[in-house]
Amino acid sequence: MKLIVISNPTSIPNEVAIINALLDEGLEIFHVRKPGLNMKDTIDFLLGIKTEHREKLVMHDHHSIASKIGTKRIHFSGEKRMYTPEHDLKQWRSKNYTLSTSVHSVEEYSELSPHFHYTFLGPVFESISKPGYKPMHAFDLPEKRNTQIFAIGGITPDKLNDAALSKFDGATLLGTIWQDPDNAIKTFQHARRT
Known part of the structure; x- marks a missing residue:
């Protein structure tokens, strides 16, 4: 199963070193979601x-700096997506950007613009990073x-073989990686072997 990791929304010690180690370990896509950081x-x-x-890297905010730092991947939250004209999405695609977004239902998914390459859908399980955020x-x-x-949502290495995930194209790890940053690499390795 293809895996994506999302950054912890707030800063944690040695975070950049952990991100580099995850990428060195073979992680193919890393979402940078730091809503509290200015440009x-x-x-x-x-x-x-x-x-x-x-x-x-996939930029959740400050899309304008993506190419300056060496990526052509940007993410639109559900709210940003609603306020982004179709024409703008088409322009990003015409410049060979990979576009992603987030949805919370199959109905919402069915209304997505064809300009998006992939979307997150969930929570599938009870969230680790947002306690009380249930499927x-x-x-x-x-x-x-x-x-x-x-x-x-609530994806741990042990749940990657769960029937609920069988029809997904991949899974996204957030809380399971950052709840124990000292073991982030081991957790990712375990997930990748599953």
């Missing part, structure tokens, strides 16, 4: 990530799809 602090944070790994319902995913669907 300058975001750039400073990103400059700590090895140059050879920056193309694997809404089982997801009856469409067989034919233009946009890949990655499960999010």
